[in-house]
Amino acid sequence: MDETFILGIDLGTTNSLAAWLTQDGPEVIRDAGGGALVPSVVAFSPDGSVTVGAPARAHAVENPLATVYSVKRLMGRGIGDIRGDMTFLPYAVEPADDGTIRVNVQGRRFSPQELSAIILRDVKSRAEAALDRSITQAVITVPAYFDDAQRQATRDAGRIAGLDVKRIVNEPTAAALAYGLDRKEDARIAVYDFGGGTFDVSILSVAGGVFQVLSTNGDTQLGGDDLDRELIDLITSEIREEFGQELSFPPATRQALRAFAEAAKIRLSEFDSATVEVALGKGRTFRRTITRREFEQRAGRWVEHTIEHCRRALADAALQPGDVDEVVMVGGSTRIPLVQKRVGELFGRTPYTAINPDEVVALGAAVQAVILAGTHRDTLLLDVTPLSLGIETLGGAMGKLIMRNTTIPCQAAEDFTTYVDGQTSVDIHVLQGERELAKDCRSLGKFQLRDIPPMPASMPRIHVTFLLDANGILNVSAREQRSGQEASVQITAARGLSKEQVDTMVNESYVHAVEDMTAHRLIDLRNESARILGAIEKALHRAGDVMSDAQRRLLDSAVNTLREKMDGCDDPDELYAAMAAANDAADPLTRAQLDEVIRKTAKGKKLDDF
């Protein structure tokens, strides 16, 4: 189990988190306090210690120059690529000799990969603590627009953190996986990802469980932070109006304002207003109640930017908004009612918001991880068995237990019995195929159930169970219910079976459908006829005297007809009629025998008395 365990990690610009697959589906890793998000922030203390996540973010207020965030923006980039970002970053960024970037934290130089690895290591150790296991493998998500260098840098970060990165998965694909959209046949999916620091929209197509990115668009400088900044600007301008234009805001105050603004924004997704109170020192306090409407007026232009990007992504994919079948919302900013409203209006459908938009990518990464590990696929995909599975029954027929196209994992059971008195073993021949006769099906294996205590024919109850697990492993077991004798075999039913073979078998089953079904029915009718004839013979021997001459003549004639039909007749309806006639003619015998049984158990009451 440990060697197949793969953690799903969403390594985000603002927050990172991990998820794994439980029996009840994917779940994010939470700390004791229930928190799942690890702020993608690394802080360096003067004493050399390093903190990650929420404590590091708190540290940012006190020591912004030694606090690194948004390192994802630097991954795999050259110094020339990030000029635009540099003005926003409070920490120092320098070029390395090879043109890549180094972050200078109080004289120590780190590559973005190393900094991301610090975050990944923290996410990993949280998961290890939560799940009480060591973790060595991961799936990490990246934006769909990440180029090869950025993807490679992400892989490297994983490696530095001690993780074997089994796959880099596109974030929109992960989000779609979390919603189970891989099961859609030939659908187009828009994934709208409005995170803390970036916005992107991806148009995906899915068919046969495979996703394809048709187009992506977005703005790596547009995110929830911009919405915060709208509120920060509102607050700072009003503070200056109230307390003087010359008032300056030291870094610590700016960080605090940022936190207040974010809290207000979050509150405004749920409530109509939020109140901000800022202590400015020297007994000065700024207090302001912001309404949702005010916020939406200021945020509206950013939201319209995102809608414009959606239109461009649609145009690049050569699609109209109405061509999109599903819309998935990702990122905390999609909680904003205005965002949901505008996205819904654009695509003309209600976006998926059921899964926590901060967690949906990590959850999808966990789903992807499990697909890669090949474990528990059942909880994700409704996979089906390509051909029916069954056993050879008396007379060479194929008795199907699990029908073709049955969703796996699945289980089926049926009772069989012996057909010879005193029979002490039965052969179980496991078959795969669509035809009705054993000779036309594929033999998967044979086993024998032995040491059945000798009993009259039809007395043993042999319970045959087929268990097909999610990985296509078939367990066949046979248990004689009276004696408890048991035998079983395990077969990899899907192994060595090509699509061509499956198609050929299925097509032949269509071509021969009617003759096959007729042949199968004839076999079963002949078996049943033989059983009835044997039972009649025995009953006659024991209780033949209960019959009148007329009844006996009728029975003899019916038995003779049935014998004839059994050998010479290929019309199942005729055979069925002869069998039914013999059964009916034996009715006086059957009743006599039943009466006898009942007399023994119910003190002489006649069957008719009941």
Place this chain on the structure above:
Amino acid sequence: MGRERKRKMAITLTERAAEKIKQLFAQHKLPESAALRVGVKGGGCSGFNYTLDVTDSPAEDDEVFESCGVRIVCDPKSLLYLSGTEIDFDEELLKGGFKFNNPNASRSCGCGASFST
């Protein structure tokens, strides 16, 4: 070979059968795309037994019907024997369950669980 000769008719559900199916689908939290797979399994004195299963997406060669808001899929071999069948649901305690009213069946035993054509 009746396959080409007979015109294939839809498999339908009665209102209460559809309700029961929807209820079962919801109970098992199946995805929206879930469909009812109907089939026949060869063998037995009357020739067949009915099979019911859930499927997520129809196979290439399946016929797909929709009845009372439930998608029904059926493979071509089974459809030879199920064309025009109406599936009902009976709440009755003893004989309850899904019932197949199959116009192809010349004889049907009391429980409606097997038939011959």
